[in-house]
Each structure stands twice: as structure tokens, then as C-alpha cells.
Amino acid sequence: xxxxxxxxxxxxxxxxxxxxxxxxxxxxxxxxxxxxxxxxxxxxxxxxxxxxxxxxxxxxxxxxxxxxxxxxxxxxxxxxxxxxxxxxxxxxxxxxxxxxxxxxxxxxxxxxxxxxxxxxxxxxxxxxxxxxxxxxxxxxxxxxxxxxxxxxxxxxxxxxxxxxxxxxxxxxxxxxxxxxxxxxxxxxxxxxxxxxxxxxxxxxxxxxxxxxxxxxxxxxxxxxxxxxxxxxxxxxxxxxxxxxxxxxxxxxxxxxxxxxxxxxxxxxxxxxxxxxxxxxxxxxxxxxxxxxxxxxxxxxxxxxxxxxxxxxxxxxxxxxxxxxxxxxxxxxxxxxxxxxxxxxxxxxxxxxxxxxxxxxxxxxxxxxxxxxxxxxxxxxxxxxxxxxxx
Amino acid sequence: xxxxxxxxxxxxxxxxxxxxxxxxxxxxxxxxxxxxxxxxxxxxxxxxxxxxxxxxxxxxxxxxxxxxxxxxxxxxxxxxxxxxxxxxxxxxxxxxxxxxxxxxxxxxxxxxxxxxxxxxxxxxxxxxxxxxxxxxxxxxxxxxxxxxxxxxxxxxxxxxxxxxxxxxxxxxxxxxxxxxxxxxxxxxxxxxxxxxxxxxxxxxxxxxxxxxxxxxxxxxxxxxxxxxxxxxxxxxxxxxxxxxxxxxxxxxxxxxxxxxxxxxxxxxxxxxxxxxxxxxxxxxxxxxxxxxxxxxxxxxxxxxxxxxxxxxxxxxxxxxxxxxxxxxxxxxxxxxxxxxxxxxxxxxxxxxxxxxxxxxxxxxxxxxxxxxxxxxxxxxxxxxxxxxxx
Numbered sequence: 168x169x170x171x172x173x174x175x176x177x178x179x180x181x182x183x184x185x186x187x188x189x190x191x192x193x194x195x196x197x198x199x200x201x202x203x204x205x206x207x208x209x210x211x212x213x214x215x216x217x218x219x220x221x222x223x224x225x226x227x228x229x230x231x232x233x234x235x236x237x238x239x240x241x242x243x244x245x246x247x248x249x250x251x252x253x254x255x256x257x258x259x260x261x262x263x264x265x266x267x268x269x270x271x272x273x274x275x276x277x278x279x280x281x282x283x284x285x286x287x288x289x290x291x292x293x294x295x296x297x298x299x300x301x302x303x304x305x306x307x308x309x310x311x312x313x314x315x316x317x318x319x320x321x322x323x324x325x326x327x328x329x330x331x332x333x334x335x336x337x338x339x340x341x342x343x344x345x346x347x348x349x350x351x352x353x354x355x356x357x358x359x360x361x362x363x364x365x366x367x368x369x370x371x372x373x374x375x376x377x378x379x380x381x382x383x384x385x386x387x388x389x390x391x392x393x394x395x396x397x398x399x400x401x402x403x404x405x406x407x408x409x410x411x412x413x414x415x416x417x418x419x420x421x422x423x424x425x426x427x428x429x430x431x432x433x434x435x436x437x438x439x440x441x442x443x444x445x446x447x448x449x450x451x452x453x454x455x456x457x458x459x460x461x462x463x464x465x466x467x468x469x470x471x472x473x474x475x476x477x478x479x480x481x482x483x484x485x486x487x488x489x490x491x492x493x494x495x496x497x498x499x500x501x502x503x504x505x506x507x508x509x510x511x512x513x514x515x516x517x518x519x520x521x522x523x524x525x526x527x528x529x530x531x532x533x534x535x536x537x538x539x540x541x542x543x544x545x546x547x548x549x550x551x552x553x554x555x556x557x
Numbered sequence: 558x559x560x561x562x563x564x565x566x567x568x569x570x571x572x573x574x575x576x577x578x579x580x581x582x583x584x585x586x587x588x589x590x591x592x593x594x595x596x597x598x599x600x601x602x603x604x605x606x607x608x609x610x611x612x613x614x615x616x617x618x619x620x621x622x623x624x625x626x627x628x629x630x631x632x633x634x635x636x637x638x639x640x641x642x643x644x645x646x647x648x649x650x651x652x653x654x655x656x657x658x659x660x661x662x663x664x665x666x667x668x669x670x671x672x673x674x675x676x677x678x679x680x681x682x683x684x685x686x687x688x689x690x691x692x693x694x695x696x697x698x699x700x701x702x703x704x705x706x707x708x709x710x711x712x713x714x715x716x717x718x719x720x721x722x723x724x725x726x727x728x729x730x731x732x733x734x735x736x737x738x739x740x741x742x743x744x745x746x747x748x749x750x751x752x753x754x755x756x757x758x759x760x761x762x763x764x765x766x767x768x769x770x771x772x773x774x775x776x777x778x779x780x781x782x783x784x785x786x787x788x789x790x791x792x793x794x795x796x797x798x799x800x801x802x803x804x805x806x807x808x809x810x811x812x813x814x815x816x817x818x819x820x821x822x823x824x825x826x827x828x829x830x831x832x833x834x835x836x837x838x839x840x841x842x843x844x845x846x847x848x849x850x851x852x853x854x855x856x857x858x859x860x861x862x863x864x865x866x867x868x869x870x871x872x873x874x875x876x877x878x879x880x881x882x883x884x885x886x887x888x889x890x891x892x893x894x895x896x897x898x899x900x901x902x903x904x905x906x907x908x909x910x911x912x913x914x915x916x917x918x919x920x921x922x923x924x925x926x927x928x929x930x931x932x933x934x935x936x937x938x939x940x941x942x943x944x945x946x947x
Contacts, residue, residue: 172799177569179565332661
């Protein structure tokens with residue numbers, strides 16, 4: 168009798184990412200078709216969790232959701248639950264508790280759905296509530312921002328913030344489906360419209376030089392809020408993310424590497440340091456500029472590619488320097504540098520940072536030289552001052 | 558351009574279940590070998606979470622753990638954290654919060670370990686804390702009870718109770734390894750020694766008639782606290798559970814069926830109704846007796862098989878009737894019957910209950926007839942009265 172039994176198995180996951188417009192219009196059957204009944208022949212059952220910001224911009228939406236459910240014979244588990252949009256719903260754990268408690272009280276079973284409608288923060292929080300209640304209720308994501316549509320909503324992460332650390336608690340659980348409706352983007356404030364562009368630039372820089380060139384060419388249209396251009400950006404960003412997750416061999420990030428988190432070690436810190444005054448996309452733009460500049464200083468990235476990348480971020484309207492990057496003496500802030508430790512701790516194992524060697528091609532590094540980070544910050548500061556002067 | 562992108566991928570999981578004795582003795586390398594360093598060449602890092610009941614029975618153990626870590630160059634993330642044993646640590650969410658907070662404060666990264674030493678409740682709670690902190694820190698289980706060794710520790714479930722419902726919040730995350738040390742069983746109280754036997758009878762009844770016959774033959778040795786016999790029971794029960802999870806095609810229970818939860822719809826209710834005065838194993842014995850009797854009444858199970866099964870539970874020393882089963886009028890308690898709704902809700906979809914058609918062969922049913930449940934309860938009550946008289 169051996170002293171060890173080796174257990175091994177695989178768990179398959181599959182979900183659809185659906186592109187549509189007017190998701191809650193009576194004639195649109197995307198949502199209805201994506202909701203499976205709890206048992207064959209039964210009607211599907213759903214509890215809607217709606218971002219307060221979205222509900223405010225679309226005052227007719229709650230009623231539209233209710234009519235949609237009645238018209239399509241979807242059993243609605245009570246009125247849509249409205250939760251605050253933005254990081255607030257991830258910082259204040261009461262909102263997580265509210266969603267978990269409502270799942271219990273409204274009798275939402277594992278084969279019912281939590282349908283979250285909102286920005287990335289609401290989707291992260293509601294998805295996490297669904298992930299842990301009954302050890303996993305089905306959840307559907309209807310992202311309403313450029314950032315959530317192109318980036319987080321197609322991923323497998325759910326979570327909330329804790330101890331001042333972004334996404335400190337969470338779970339890797341794929342959604343049952345993701346529905347993208349470009350019409351939600353029309354009412355976004357300019358900052359939120361812009362916010363998804365930095366993640367698009369990031370994934371293009373890492374994976375797809377042709378897409379990056381398209382972004383450069385399309386920046387005027389994107390800045391002029393051309394919805395078709397934005398839909399194309401979201402489509403290509405989502406595809407690159409989905410493809411990465413499906414083919415990386417490590418969808419639940421059991422290893423140390425996180426190839427898509429270019430620029431994110433400092434971005435996450437900046438968000439916390441600014442008390443989330445900086446949007447995720449804005450912080451990512453700064454984080455990218457920092458790691459791009461570092462890649463150049465370390466001799467990895469050519470000046471021409473560095474210039475194209477940084478200029479694309481500026482052309483999208485992002486600030487690439489923040490006073491939070493430096494301390495009183497003008498050196499790189501020690502609080503920012505803590506982001507490297509937190510990043511290593513969160514991923515585990517060896518520090519693994521993504522840098523860029525050319526447009527379309529990232530490369531992993533395992534340390535960052537403090538003096539070069541300091542120099543990169545100084546360069547971004549000078550660049551910002553020069554722009555102010557010009 | 559299609560309107561739908563289909564995403565699909567599989568996530569592979571593997572872990573060892575190791576049988577040993579004297580896990581914390583300096584000469585025993587099972588634990589050391591099961592802990593992978595965070596990075597190659599580095600030492601492994603572990604935070605120990607210890608069941609207060611185990612620590613009380615083994616006053617030398619905390620020191621032994623610390624010596625073991627020093628001797629084997631395992632980096633210990635602070636002193637072992639002692640948490641209350643039993644359902645208390647799952648009912649009072651403060652203990653979950655304590656473990657999550659310590660993971661943060663002690664800098665336990667995703668590639669460090671939470672090593673939980675204790676009964677099933679402590680393993681469930683600490684495993685859940687590890688599952689959600691950093692979206693997943695590695696966790697190792699060192700179960701110390703017959704029930705945890707033979708049953709829950711080899712599974713993929715982690716969680717705590719909420720809203721008076723067992724395991725209402727949780728996550729499906731396999732451990733990194735499970736280490737079984739039979740020596741822990743020697744100090745168990747009789748009730749806890751016995752508690753694992755009902756789950757062994759359950760899995761034997763469902764899957765393995767030969768194993769059931771062995772249990773019948775071995776009951777005297779098991780009752781006499783023969784450690785070799787108990788080790789064999791645990792080994793076979795663990796094998797059957799592991800095999801079920803690996804081959805069922807649904808390790809994370811995305812479907813409605815839960816073939817191993819024979820007798821559990823009422824057992825979970827009885828635990829809550831008794832304020833956890835009833836141990837899980839004791840409640841399962843009653844739940845099994847109820848569903849065995851129901852299986853007989855519905856014409857599915859022969860009287861001879863029913864008798865063998867119920868007698869085996871009695872021979873192990875379990876009470877098969879509890880006053881909690883009935884209301885004041887002597888009918889089946891409505892509060893107990895709510896267990897069927899909770900069971901359906903927790904699993905989702907159609908109600909799916911496991912019944913028995915013969916020893917070694919379970920069969921699924923999708924409804925339970927109230928009158929027959931009532932009759933089954935009455936039969937168990939009569940049987941208990943008759944035993945009292947004799």
C-alpha cells in the first residue's frame with residue numbers, strides 16, 4: 168500500500184462574450200438567450216445588481232429591465248439592487264455583505280443568476296458575492312464602461328479591496344456570459360470614456376503591433392467619441408485578453424507571472440495613494456509611462472518605440488506624471504515603491520514585472536533598479552513640465 | 558464579424574494525499590517535502606493555523622511545529638495561530654477575518670502556505686481564508702479527526718456558515734496537499750472517534766459493497782479504538798471520495814447533482830437546529846437512517862439491505878433518532894423539511910436527492926413524498942423506543 172495517493176483532475180469552463188446594442192430593449196434577445204433556465208422547461212431566474220451611476224444616467228433602465236423580464240418570462244428575484252458605482256462599492260465591505268445577504272433572502276440558487284450591470288468595480292464586487300454565496304451562484308456581466316468592456320469583464324477575476332490593498336480578497340471564477348452594449352458608453356463622462364484607452368494601448372503594446380498602429384491612427388476619432396471606433400477598440404482588446412487567458416496555460420494565475428499586468432505595480436499603488444481619485448485607467452497610463460521609460464533606461468526599448476508608446480498615451484489625453492510619484496525631496500516616493508513588494512506578495516514567488524522590448528512584444532523582468540526607477544520618474548516629471556510650458 | 562466570441566479553457570489541479578505518522582517529528586520529512594519553496598532554491602514559507610482542541614490535547618505540538626520548521630529550514634510566518642475548534646470557528650466570522658488579516662500582516666504570499674491543523678471546521682475556515690486572500694494562497698490540510706481525514710479534507714470545498722446555513726459562503730479550491738497522521742486520532746473523545754464512521758458507512762453504501770461488508774466485520778475493532786482498523790477505514794473512504802471527485806466530471810459541482818450527499822439534506826438542518834450540539838457525523842447517521850428508511854418505504858430498497866445498513870449505524874454507536882425530527886404533534890418537523898428547500902437552493906436547479914437501491918448502489922431522486930418522510934421518521938422513533946426497552 169503506497170503512502171501517497173495522487174489526485175488530479177481538470178475543470179472545464181466556457182462562456183460567451185456577446186456584442187449587442189440596446190440590451191434591455193424588448194426586441195433584443197441576447198440576454199434572454201444567455202440565461203439558462205434552472206431546470207429544463209422552467210424559466211430562468213435572475214437578480215439584477217445595478218451600478219448607481221448607470222441607473223442615474225439611464226433613469227428608464229430599471230423599468231426597462233423589469234419589463235424585459237416580464238416580456239421574456241424571466242423570473243426576476245425582486246427589484247434590481249442598486250449599489251454605488253466606482254471603488255466605493257469595493258472599499259466598503261457592507262456592499263458585498265448586502266449582495267450576499269440578498270442572494271440568501273431572495274432565494275437565488277446556484278443555477279439562478281446574479282446579473283451585474285455597471286462599471287468594473289460593481290462587476291468585481293457583485294461577481295465576488297456570486298462566487299462565494301452557495302460556493303458559487305452563476306453570474307453574468309453587463310459592463311457599462313470602456314474599461315470594463317475592453318478589459319476586466321472578459322477576465323476571470325472577482326474581488327473587493329481590503330487593508331488598503333486593491334483586490335486583496337477575491338476569487339477566480341469565470342462569468343456565465345458577458346454582454347457588451349456600446350450604447351452605455353454614450354453617456355460616460357469624458358474621463359470614463361478615456362479610461363479604457365490606456366488598457367487598450369497596454370494590451371496592444373504587449374501583443375499586437377498592428378492593433379497599436381490602428382490605435383495611433385484612430386486616436387482623433389476616439390477622442391471625438393466615435394462610438395464605432397470605440398466598439399472596435401473594445402472588441403480587439405477583449406479578443407486579446409480572452410485569447411491570453413485561454414492560451415496562457417495559467418488562467419487562475421497559480422504561477423508567478425502575470426503577463427498582462429504591464430504598468431500595474433505602480434498603478435495599483437497610485438489608485439490607493441490617491442484614495443481612488445485617480446481612475447484605474449488614469450493610473451494605468453502613468454504606470455505604463457513609468458515602466459516604458461524604465462524599459463528604455465535599462466536599454467531594452469528603442470527610443471523611437473518609447474516615443475510612439477508614450478505619445479499615444481498623451482494623445483489619448485492622459486496625464487503621465489502625478490505628484491504622488493515623488494516625495495518631498497523630489498525622489499521617487501517610498502510609498503510608491505512599496506507597490507513592488509505588494510505586487511510580489513500578491514502574485515507570490517519571485518517578483519515578476521512585465522517590461523517592453525518593442526511595440527507588440529513584452530518581456531519579463533525579475534527586479535527593478537531603484538536608481539533607474541527614480542530616473543524614470545524624473546524624466547516623466549520633466550516631460551510634464553515641458554508640456555506645460557509649450 | 559461574429560457577434561459572439563466563445564471563450565473556453567480548462568484548469569488542471571493536482572495534489573498529493575500523504576499517509577504518515579508523527580508528522581511533526583524531526584525525522585519525518587512528509588511535510589517538508591510537500592512544501593514547495595516560493596522560488597527555486599529559496600525556503601518554503603508557512604503560516605500554521607491550529608485547532609485549539611488539538612493544541613490542548615497535544616501541549617507539546619506548537620513547540621514541535623516551531624522546531625520542525627527550524628530543523629527543516631521552513632520559514633515560519635510568525636507563531637502558529639490558534640483558533641477555536643468545531644463549528645464555532647465557522648459560525649463566528651471573526652475567525653475568518655482573523656486568518657485573512659494575519660495572511661496580510663504576516664506577508665503570506667500566494668506561493669506561501671496556510672497549513673491548517675485540526676478538525677474539519679478549522680480546515681474549512683482556514684482553507685476558505687486562504688482561498689480568498691490574494692484570490693488564493695496555497696493551503697495544506699492536516700486533518701486531525703476521523704471525519705476530516707476520511708471525508709472533508711480530501712475534497713475541494715472550503716467555507717464558513719452564514720445566516721444559520723451551513724457552508725453558505727465558500728469556494729471550491731483544492732488544497733496543495735493533505736497529510737493524514739493517524740496518531741492525532743488517539744486522543745479524540747469517543748464521540749469524535751465515532752463521528753467519521755457514519756461518512757464511511759455512507760460512501761460504502763453508495764459505492765462499494767465489499768467495503769461495507771468490511772465495515773460490518775470491523776465494527777468491534779473500530780469500537781475498541783483499534784488504530785490500524787481506523788487507518789484502513791480512512792484510507793478506503795478517502796480513496797472513494799478522491800476517485801469520485803476525479804471521475805464525476807463535475808468536481809466543482811456546477812450541475813445539480815451531488816452524489817455523495819446521501820442523508821445530508823436533513824443532516825445539515827439537524828446540525829443547525831441543534832445549535833451544533835450534534836456533531837456532523839452524528840447528524841449524518843440520523844440523516845442516513847432517515848433516507849435509508851425512505852428508500853425502503855418508497856419500494857426501492859430491500860428490507861434485508863435496509864436492516865444491514867441501519868444496524869451498521871447502530872453498531873457504530875450512533876443514535877438514529879432525535880427529538881428534533883418531530884414537532885409537538887409527533888409529525889415530521891416543518892423546520893427539518895425546510896432542509897429540502899435549502900438543499901435545492903444551495904445546489905441549484907432541480908432538487909436532487911440521493912437514495913439507495915441496494916448496498917453499494919445509490920440512485921438519484923427528484924422529489925420526496927412528505928407522507929413517506931413522515932412515516933420514515935415515525936419508524937425511526939419506534940425503532941429507538943424499542944431499543945430503549947430492550
